[in-house]
Amino acid sequence: MVKVLLTGGSGFIAAHIVDILLEHGFDTVVTVRSEEKGKRILEAHPNTPKDKLSYVIVKDVAQEGAFNEAVKSDPPFDYVLHTASPFHFNVQDPVKDFLDPAIKGTTGILKAIKSYAPSVKRVVITSSFAAILPGEEATDHSKVYRASKTFAEKAAWDFVAKEKPNFDIATINPPLVLGPVVHYLNSLEAINTSNQRVRNIIQGQMKEQIAPSGTYLWVDVRDVALAHVRAIEVEKAGGQRFFVTAGYFSNKDIVENIRQSHPKLESNLPPSDSPSDLPENIYKIDNTRSQEVLGLKYRPLKETISDTVESLLTVGV
Incomplete structure (x- = not known):
């Protein structure tokens, strides 16, 4: 074995x-x-x-x-x-x-x-x-x-x-890693730095104004985890670097996904007409190697945010 x-x-x-x-x-x-x-x-x-x-x-x-x-x-x-x-x-x-x-x-x-x-x-x-x-x-x-x-x-x-x-x-x-925290580590103190922005949004900390995104690339933690395992399973992965990202996002995108997946949180969210800070002419990215060598198929932001919010609500955020 x-x-x-x-x-x-x-x-x-x-x-x-x-x-x-x-x-x-x-x-x-x-x-x-x-x-x-x-x-x-x-x-x-x-x-x-x-x-x-x-x-x-x-x-x-x-x-x-x-x-x-x-x-x-x-x-x-x-x-x-x-x-x-x-x-x-x-x-x-x-x-x-x-x-x-x-x-x-x-x-x-x-x-x-x-x-x-x-x-x-x-x-x-x-x-x-x-x-x-x-x-x-x-x-x-x-x-x-x-x-x-x-x-x-x-x-x-x-x-x-x-x-x-x-x-x-x-x-x-990986860039910013979002996604559900496994239940046995799930506490407000143990929330990883990336997920803190999701917590802050559902707690109403961005109700008046959406905080700057800071970074515009993200990936689901479950896809990052799979990348690690696939990197030992795929022989030709040796000697390579793998840029694992699902693509672009902004804090505004997170807000709108929460609005759709958890409408009960509406009162804590900023107005739907709040602007996005995602640049129009943003840098190009290439995650081809992670898909072709490791076989990754990236989760959409909608699924990641919904699952993340659910895991945070479990501990009473």
Whole structure:
């Protein structure tokens, strides 16, 4: 049986990856920061045998040798999906909060795999559209995040080129990731940064004025999760970067989709004649590789927003 190590197992994207790995028949081990999070994942999959889903604790991905024990396994791992990396705007120290965990976490797991898990054939790394964009100085938190993803991904490609390990790598590069939060992580505090805009809209925080969209590309979390799994299933995915996006959106589009799918929330929404800030002459995108190599068929925004709102209403937003 094929065995996979998934880092950052309680994260927004990783929680969906767990479900897909199990559906596709992979023996799955997740890394988590605490016993509590590990137990929560197991409790959410009560019908899954213990040998099909388990967890190991990695408290701090930025620590030297953090993954050394986690990658050791009997039977050994065939693949590793590395999703563990910070993304939030509550930054006190850009280096400690963002850059170290992203860069050291990525190089650390690659070193551990090379030294202690020679059976691993491929490592799939969660990168970001931010790593594709032209670089800018890290003068605010979003740019620090962009830098962390850019440097972490570059460090991974450099490692493979220099160290020539037994495995190859592939990266998944999504833009803004929207979609339902799995129920066992569903709390107001645990909402990922991207979904916070949906929460803010349904709470009435944009009733007077729709906030600037900031970014105009999006993708459903379930499609991002599938991309990770397909990247280990498709042989020719090795050595490639995959820009995974469903296309363009604006906060106005989110508002209108909520208006259609959840009319009971009308009183919290801005007027229907509120303007959109989506530029007329917007940049071109190309997600062909993700469709042709990974076989992705992207969900429409309408489905994503409806499901996201439903998952947030479950916790009483």
